[in-house]
Amino acid sequence: MPTGTGIFSAVSPDGSKIACGVTGGGPALLLVHGTADDRLGFDRVAPLLNDRYTLYLMDRRGRGLSAGDTAPYAIEREFEDINALATAIAAQHGAPTDLFAHSYGALCALGALRAATNIGRIMLFEPPPGTPSSLVDRMVERDAASDLEGVMRVQFVELQHVPEAQFERLKSDPQRWARYLGFAGTIAREFVNASRFSVTAGEFADRRTATRFIVGEKTFPPLIRYTETALKAFTTADQRVIAGQGHNALRTAPELVAAEIKRFFS
Numbered sequence: 001m002p003t004g005t006g007i008f009s010a011v012s013p014d015g016s017k018i019a020c021g022v023t024g025g026g027p028a029l030l031l032v033h034g035t036a037d038d039r040l041g042f043d044r045v046a047p048l049l050n051d052r053y054t055l056y057l058m059d060r061r062g063r064g065l066s067a068g069d070t071a072p073y074a075i076e077r078e079f080e081d082i083n084a085l086a087t088a089i090a091a092q093h094g095a096p097t098d099l100f101a102h103s104y105g106a107l108c109a110l111g112a113l114r115a116a117t118n119i120g121r122i123m124l125f126e127p128p129p130g131t132p133s134s135l136v137d138r139m140v141e142r143d144a145a146s147d148l149e150g151v152m153r154v155q156f157v158e159l160q161h162v163p164e165a166q167f168e169r170l171k172s173d174p175q176r177w178a179r180y181l182g183f184a185g186t187i188a189r190e191f192v193n194a195s196r197f198s199v200t201a202g203e204f205a206d207r208r209t210a211t212r213f214i215v216g217e218k219t220f221p222p223l224i225r226y227t228e229t230a231l232k233a234f235t236t237a238d239q240r241v242i243a244g245q246g247h248n249a250l251r252t253a254p255e256l257v258a259a260e261i262k263r264f265f266s
Contacts, residue, residue, distance in 0.1 A: 013080050018060075020056040033059075097118055097120055107197050113207065216245035
């Protein structure tokens with residue numbers, strides 16, 4: 001099985017190249033990040049896992065290693081991206097690809113299951129519900145005006161209630177702020193598409209491969225409610241709660257998230 005570091009890619013059906021950073025050694029585990037993020041969102045949890053798994057840290061389309069996505073955007077292309085990578089990784093490892101996905105990435109993973117042939121076990125961390133249209137509209141307006149800082153402000157300050165002083169500290173960090181501006185142009189389109197995505201009760205009733213949802217004990221109530229809704233799409237899925245944490249547990253408590261991943265994908 002692959003060991004070490006590198007880049008792995010697959011071509012999605014629309015011709016977009018979708019790539020991952022690769023690290024570690026052992027069974028394959030594909031990690032899919034959320035909106036307002038990229039593969040570096042796993043930089044705290046990956047070192048706690050790469051002694052056990054070959055980690056495929058996906059850059060979703062429109063950023064990082066997967067910057068050259070094809071217009072027009074639709075969430076369905078993300079479903080295809082995940083399945084293209086899962087199929088290519090499965091061919092490398094000789095087994096279905098296990099998958100961990102966070103936030104909007106978890107929505108994309110749910111959609112990918114509709115046509116999946118090479119996805120194995122799957123852990124989904126707080127797939128989000130649709131966002132109030134007033135916030136989405138402001139985000140779309142700022143995106144149309146190429147106001148990337150404005151997009152980020154709606155995301156962090158208005159939606160996630162990040163204190164203004166903390167947002168200003170983010171802007172004052174040149175390296176981190178440049179990274180965020182690099183994918184800010186993908187955020188509005190993802191919020192628009194998240195608002196039109198839904199799953200139905202029993203939709204994945206025939207899925208027999210292990211599926212688990214995890215939520216933070218202190219996360220936003222709408223995320224908890226939507227996870228409960230998504231659970232009803234399965235007959236065999238279960239849920240675990242990460243004590244004392246919220247939606248950003250990958251950064252605030254990576255050791256707890258890593259422990260859940262190891263427990264599930266053992």
